Amino acid sequence: MTQSDQMAIRVAVIGAGNVGGRLARGLTRAGHQVTVGVRRAERVADLASHGITVTDPASAAAASDVVVLAVPVPALADAVRSLGPLRGKTLVDATNAVGVPVPEGHDTVGAYVTSLAPDAFVVKAFNTIGAEHLEDGSVGGTSAFLPLAGADEGRPTVVALARSIGFDVADLGGPECIGMVEDAARMWIHLAFRRGWGRDFGFGVLRQ
Numbered sequence: 001m002t003q004s005d006q007m008a009i010r011v012a013v014i015g016a017g018n019v020g021g022r023l024a025r026g027l028t029r030a031g032h033q034v035t036v037g038v039r040r041a042e043r044v045a046d047l048a049s050h051g052i053t054v055t056d057p058a059s060a061a062a063a064s065d066v067v068v069l070a071v072p073v074p075a076l077a078d079a080v081r082s083l084g085p086l087r088g089k090t091l092v093d094a095t096n097a098v099g100v101p102v103p104e105g106h107d108t109v110g111a112y113v114t115s116l117a118p119d120a121f122v123v124k125a126f127n128t129i130g131a132e133h134l135e136d137g138s139v140g141g142t143s144a145f146l147p148l149a150g151a152d153e154g155r156p157t158v159v160a161l162a163r164s165i166g167f168d169v170a171d172l173g174g175p176e177c178i179g180m181v182e183d184a185a186r187m188w189i190h191l192a193f194r195r196g197w198g199r200d201f202g203f204g205v206l207r208q
């Protein structure tokens, strides 16, 4: 964690699969207070061995200021419903509509999540790189580019979280920029699976 980001943030990670498990470990190592919310705690015994509290989704959300959704898109409505009140919390949408359409009536998955949790500050983040690079925010020792967008009230905290893991963060702006973040993920997925790049890469930014 850098000097400016050194405050521990209370984070709930909902889902403990590829993304949730890695993010929970990365955020814990960065010094944050992480609680993982799952439906069946017995499936994720390894997280407890990393000192991470594992509980049900509602208890995890209640104990946290930031809640990260790391579940499949078709499970989002169910998962958000299981969290209880989210008023004033930052809700991070780390999902991608892979193999399923963006939910009907919405331009982006992030807009759909916003409709499910209108009282929360929804931020789209952590969806533009393979899960294996979410734990330390880098590829081959170089910080990976991580674009994010969403509610003004939530973005600074998510920027701090992502930087604390090690990402080179680009704050794209408000909810109207969420589509760009989802497009970046579509490009990563296209290169990885349709163009044969495989999963072991991330995007980077050149600066002078």
Ligand SMILES: NC(=O)c1ccc[n+]([C@@H]2O[C@H](COP(=O)([O-])OP(=O)(O)OC[C@H]3O[C@@H](n4cnc5c(N)ncnc54)[C@H](OP(=O)(O)O)[C@@H]3O)[C@@H](O)[C@H]2O)c1
Pocket (backbone or CB within 6 Å): 014, 015, 016, 017, 018, 019, 020, 037, 038, 039, 040, 043, 057, 070, 071, 072, 073, 075, 076, 078, 079, 082, 094, 095, 096, 097, 098, 126, 127, 128, 129, 130, 131, 132
């Ligand atoms: N894999 C990647 O490289 C990657 C990268 C960036 C973004 N993403 C996106 O991140 C999301 C998660 O992907 P993943 O690869 O981590 O999936 P995954 O390995 O299949 O894990 C999904 C997790 O969601 C949980 N879950 C499912 N329905 C739930 C519900 N209703 N309430 C609470 N938890 C629920 C599952 O728990 P149970 O064990 O109880 O079913 C599981 O822990 C997806 O939207 C994906 O597109 C994936």
